[in-house]
Amino acid sequence: MGVKLLLDKAHVEGIRYFETYRREGGYRSVEKALKQMSPETIVEEVKKSGLRGRGGAGFPAGMKWSFIAKPEGVPRHLVCNADESEPGTFKDRYLMEFIPHLLIEGLIVSSFALGSHDTYIYIRGEYAWIVDILEHAIEEAKANGFLGKNILGSGFDCNIYVHRGAGAYICGEETALIESLEGKRGNPRIKPPFPAIQGVWNRPTVVNNVETLAAVVPIINMGGEEYAKIGIGRSTGTKLISACGNINKPGVYEIDMTISVEEFIYSDEYCGGIANGKQLKACIPGGSSVPILPANLLLKTAKGETRLMNYESLSDGGFATGSMMGSGGFIILDEDQCIVKNTYTLARFYRHESCGQCSPCREGTGWMEKILKNIDTGKGKMSDIDLLWDIQRKIEGNTICPLGDAAAWPVAAAIRHFRDEFEWHVLNPEESQKRNYGLAHYADPIHVPA
Amino acid sequence: MVQFSNEQMAEFNRLVSHYPEGKQKSALLPVLHLAQNSFGGWLSSETLDYVAELLQIQPIEVYEVATFYSMYNLKPVGKYMFEVCQTGPCMINGSDDIIAYIGEKLNIKPGETTADGLFTLKTVECLGACGYAPMMQMGKTYREHLTKEKVDAIIDECRKTAALNN
Amino acid sequence: MSEQPLFKVTIDNITIEVPAGTTILNAARKIGGEVAPPAMCYYSKLEGSGGKCRTCLVEVSKGSEKDPRPMPKLVASCRTTVMDGMEVKNITSEKVIDARNGVVEFLLINHPLDCPICDQAGECHLQDLSYNHGKEGTRYEFQRRTFKKHDIGPYIQLHMTRCILCYRCVFTADQLTKKREHGVLDRGDHAEIATFIEKSLDNDFIGNVIDVCPVGALTDKTFRFKNRVWFLKPMDAHRDCPTCSGKVTLWNRGDEVFRVTARKDEWGEVEDWICNTCRFEKKKTSDWIIEGPRMIDRHSVISQGHYAGNIGTHKPTETFEAINDGRQPKLLMDIHNISEVNKPEITLSLLDRPAHSTDFTK
Numbered sequence: 001m002g003v004k005l006l007l008d009k010a011h012v013e014g015i016r017y018f019e020t021y022r023r024e025g026g027y028r029s030v031e032k033a034l035k036q037m038s039p040e041t042i043v044e045e046v047k048k049s050g051l052r053g054r055g056g057a058g059f060p061a062g063m064k065w066s067f068i069a070k071p072e073g074v075p076r077h078l079v080c081n082a083d084e085s086e087p088g089t090f091k092d093r094y095l096m097e098f099i100p101h102l103l104i105e106g107l108i109v110s111s112f113a114l115g116s117h118d119t120y121i122y123i124r125g126e127y128a129w130i131v132d133i134l135e136h137a138i139e140e141a142k143a144n145g146f147l148g149k150n151i152l153g154s155g156f157d158c159n160i161y162v163h164r165g166a167g168a169y170i171c172g173e174e175t176a177l178i179e180s181l182e183g184k185r186g187n188p189r190i191k192p193p194f195p196a197i198q199g200v201w202n203r204p205t206v207v208n209n210v211e212t213l214a215a216v217v218p219i220i221n222m223g224g225e226e227y228a229k230i231g232i233g234r235s236t237g238t239k240l241i242s243a244c245g246n247i248n249k250p251g252v253y254e255i256d257m258t259i260s261v262e263e264f265i266y267s268d269e270y271c272g273g274i275a276n277g278k279q280l281k282a283c284i285p286g287g288s289s290v291p292i293l294p295a296n297l298l299l300k301t302a303k304g305e306t307r308l309m310n311y312e313s314l315s316d317g318g319f320a321t322g323s324m325m326g327s328g329g330f331i332i333l334d335e336d337q338c339i340v341k342n343t344y345t346l347a348r349f350y351r352h353e354s355c356g357q358c359s360p361c362r363e364g365t366g367w368m369e370k371i372l373k374n375i376d377t378g379k380g381k382m383s384d385i386d387l388l389w390d391i392q393r394k395i396e397g398n399t400i401c402p403l404g405d406a407a408a409w410p411v412a413a414a415i416r417h418f419r420d421e422f423e424w425h426v427l428n429p430e431e432s433q434k435r436n437y438g439l440a441h442y443a444d445p446i447h448v449p450a
Numbered sequence: 451m452v453q454f455s456n457e458q459m460a461e462f463n464r465l466v467s468h469y470p471e472g473k474q475k476s477a478l479l480p481v482l483h484l485a486q487n488s489f490g491g492w493l494s495s496e497t498l499d500y501v502a503e504l505l506q507i508q509p510i511e512v513y514e515v516a517t518f519y520s521m522y523n524l525k526p527v528g529k530y531m532f533e534v535c536q537t538g539p540c541m542i543n544g545s546d547d548i549i550a551y552i553g554e555k556l557n558i559k560p561g562e563t564t565a566d567g568l569f570t571l572k573t574v575e576c577l578g579a580c581g582y583a584p585m586m587q588m589g590k591t592y593r594e595h596l597t598k599e600k601v602d603a604i605i606d607e608c609r610k611t612a613a614l615n616n
Numbered sequence: 617m618s619e620q621p622l623f624k625v626t627i628d629n630i631t632i633e634v635p636a637g638t639t640i641l642n643a644a645r646k647i648g649g650e651v652a653p654p655a656m657c658y659y660s661k662l663e664g665s666g667g668k669c670r671t672c673l674v675e676v677s678k679g680s681e682k683d684p685r686p687m688p689k690l691v692a693s694c695r696t697t698v699m700d701g702m703e704v705k706n707i708t709s710e711k712v713i714d715a716r717n718g719v720v721e722f723l724l725i726n727h728p729l730d731c732p733i734c735d736q737a738g739e740c741h742l743q744d745l746s747y748n749h750g751k752e753g754t755r756y757e758f759q760r761r762t763f764k765k766h767d768i769g770p771y772i773q774l775h776m777t778r779c780i781l782c783y784r785c786v787f788t789a790d791q792l793t794k795k796r797e798h799g800v801l802d803r804g805d806h807a808e809i810a811t812f813i814e815k816s817l818d819n820d821f822i823g824n825v826i827d828v829c830p831v832g833a834l835t836d837k838t839f840r841f842k843n844r845v846w847f848l849k850p851m852d853a854h855r856d857c858p859t860c861s862g863k864v865t866l867w868n869r870g871d872e873v874f875r876v877t878a879r880k881d882e883w884g885e886v887e888d889w890i891c892n893t894c895r896f897e898k899k900k901t902s903d904w905i906i907e908g909p910r911m912i913d914r915h916s917v918i919s920q921g922h923y924a925g926n927i928g929t930h931k932p933t934e935t936f937e938a939i940n941d942g943r944q945p946k947l948l949m950d951i952h953n954i955s956e957v958n959k960p961e962i963t964l965s966l967l968d969r970p971a972h973s974t975d976f977t978k
Contacts, residue, residue: 129591
């Protein structure tokens with residue numbers, strides 16, 4: 001069993017409620033932070049911990065905090081990004097649903113560190129029942145003196161509000177989230193200015209992912225240095241992975257980032273192997289926007305090293321032979337899955353979620369979707385594959401926000417690694433409607449551990 | 451005429467109180483949810499204008515937002531809305547079959563409402579329940595690990611509840 | 617305001633000094649010519665505009681003297697400010713040209729390419745951009761996007777299919793009028809300029825959305841199908857207007873005023889906003905004091921029919937009369953006598969689509 005810092009108590013009966021959570025040691029970090037630490041020392045601890053943003057980008061959280069501007073007389077805000085919408089990702093939901101007080105606790109400490117007296121949780125609109133859970137937890141924390149005026153006699157005032165979104169993946173992008181929090185369309189802002197200087201209502205703002213903020217709790221409890229000892233290299237601490245697709249045990253797992261991908265997929269502690277005794281075909285290891293990896297590049301890197309479940313190892317080889325840790329949405333595809341169809345549904349997703357502000361994303365995502373649909377339904381041409389490649393290349397890096405990249409990468413990676421499958425669809429329009437290409441891609445079938 | 455009840459008005463005031471003074475527009479998304487729940491599950495242009503008036507903003511600001519977010523229904527919907535996820539992780543777990551099955555059983559296509567006004571079938575993109583696929587949203591909650599049998603049971607349950615309430 | 621320090625910036629190997637806070641685009645415009653990136657959404661007079669169309673992307677090959685690292689991605693020159701010692705590549709960068717060609721292709725895949733019946737033709741920025749960066753032929757093999765038609769009143773014609781969502785008209789309404797009535801509705805590839813509830817835009821200054829529109833999405837309904845801009849003679853004129861500066865450009869043929877627009881500078885931007893009365897109601901030469909011909913870029917098609925020096929409202933020489941010694945041409949048949957189309961009582965501008973013979977048989 002690996003170290004568990006976030007979900008160790010998630011299954012204690014009644015942990016959703018304050019009384020049990022407190023009895024199990026909850027809110028100690030608030031006491032420690034507000035009574036013994038200064039905002040600066042908390043930021044220092046988070047820096048020392050090496051905690052990286054858990055939303056997908058992996059930017060060092062402590063560093064992000066240190067960027068926040070502190071102009072005289074202007075309120076600052078912490079906003080929790082709970083707009084979890086990246087296909088394959090459902091870890092934040094799990095955390096908020098089962099152990100909401102952990103997030104609230106992390107938010108109080110982080111609000112103190114950043115000087116945010118009004119802190120917001122921006123939650124995706126579909127998680128309607130979790131709004132109730134969070135609001136109940138906030139009420140409980142308030143009733144017990146952990147929120148509101150003069151928390152624990154420290155003189156620090158803080159309120160947390162839940163802001164419910166209404167169905168837009170783009171609001172997970174921090175500036176779109178801020179726009180949405182202001183009651184506007186979720187159009188990402190053009191940066192600079194960055195939120196740390198001008199965020200919500202033009203005030204300095206820090207936006208952090210749910211898991212990032214929850215991780216502040218163990219960091220304060222154990223100290224940044226101790227936290228940094230867990231994991232490996234720049235992948236410190238633990239990471240929540242939401243595993244789905246064709247596996248025996250889909251769900252949310254907390255891992256320390258030293259285990260191998262192979263162990264994660266096949267051990268009974270985690271995914272429990274591929275479902276129905278099938279074979280592994282491919283994996284999208286960090287949420288739908290990261291490059292898909294064929295099985296032969298997933299378990300081992302191109303250099304033949306064992307691939308580990310961490311930031312560095314998953315991106316080993318760059319986009320040519322690697323992928324990304326992303327948001328931790330781990331999607332497994334078995335031998336029966338069609339790469340073309342899968343890529344098509346993802347392209348459809350990104351077209352649906354494009355805000356429409358900038359030309360490459362607005363026009364390019366729809367174009368890719370249409371071509372992929374044609375190939376998937378046996379109406380594709382050989383030249384479509386190169387065209388797709390060219391379109392994704394012209395979207396990537398040229399858009400206002402990362403949604404353009406997120407739409408381009410899955411298409412690029414699918415063609416890069418599974419071009420033969422696309423070609424097979426084009427050359428066998430009828431057959432491809434009746435059966436899947438399966439594992440024909442691989443010279444040697446993938447070894448399945450006993 | 452659309453008008454919040456006293457209870458709904460109290461909730462409106464609570465939502466607005468979350469934001470700094472003069473920034474009441476920030477409450478627009480939560481207030482639109484409240485309005486949608488209060489006025490029959492959808493937002494008529496009358497409702498949108500009412501929300502604009504309450505929040506003291508221009509109607510166009512409300513229209514822009516209401517049309518941007520996928521959860522706001524700008525046309526009437528059935529009493530029960532089945533929003534079935536069709537994105538990658540659900541697709542590889544058979545969401546296409548579930549969508550087809552519901553459509554067949556209710557004799558409607560995605561986007562349509564049954565003649566009795568009871569059910570609307572809608573295909574949606576990822577709802578963050580990929581590990582529990584295939585799944586759909588029904589009102590405030592999710593129905594997960596869907597099978598044909600489960601779909602049958604859910605439809606029966608809805609019909610029974612609707613009959614009881616009539 | 618205290619004096620801004622001057623920053624040295626090199627764009628396409630040309631170095632100039634600009635005040636700190638200047639954007640790359642505006643610095644490039646100071647150099648002028650081809651060094652200035654095309655801008656479809658940025659508008660210097662509209663706060664918050666820019667960043668969206670991505671046609672002005674440039675490569676920053678050196679960030680600044682202090683931090684010489686190049687920027688990892690191409691940046692929108694309209695929204696990126698210069699740093700001291702910055703080096704920028706616009707037309708000297710293959711990456712930029714490639715990306716820009718891509719953007720132009722994206723802008724055109726769903727564009728109807730109906731220039732032959734579009735009133736913007738001849739002064740359309742998308743047309744210019746396509747000539748410079750477009751390819752002959754298209755790789756897009758799908759049906760082009762269409763929208764439900766919206767009538768936004770007697771003055772302004774909206775063709776959503778031509779729109780590139782630059783948001784300029786939204787900023788214009790926000791910043792020139794107290795009450796904005798149109799906006800961007802829906803999202804993604806179906807986002808559209810609309811009013812949601814059918815209504816006409818009738819603010820005093822709303823006509824300016826026509827001038828800021830870089831394409832033919834918003835055109836002057838009172839000018840619709842009346843003439844081609846390159847057959848008209850643009851003249852600067854003014855009148856004593858109680859609402860606006862009254863400084864306009866008249867577009868005449870002979871002494872007939874076909875349309876009135878604001879005066880535009882060399883980047884196609886309005887110099888002074890004008891009111892609806894000046895724009896739509898003052899269609900007689902006698903309403904105006906004419907100053908002289910409007911200088912139009914010599915590369916513009918409008919310059920082709922532009923006779924400099926011939927100030928005033930001279931009617932152009934009618935070719936037929938000239939070659940016939942002053943006699944009117946003798947028509948073999950008068951098309952109006954036999955044709956179903958062009959009945960004077962049919963107002964083409966009231967149609968929301970190209971005219972069809974059935975429109976004239978009613």
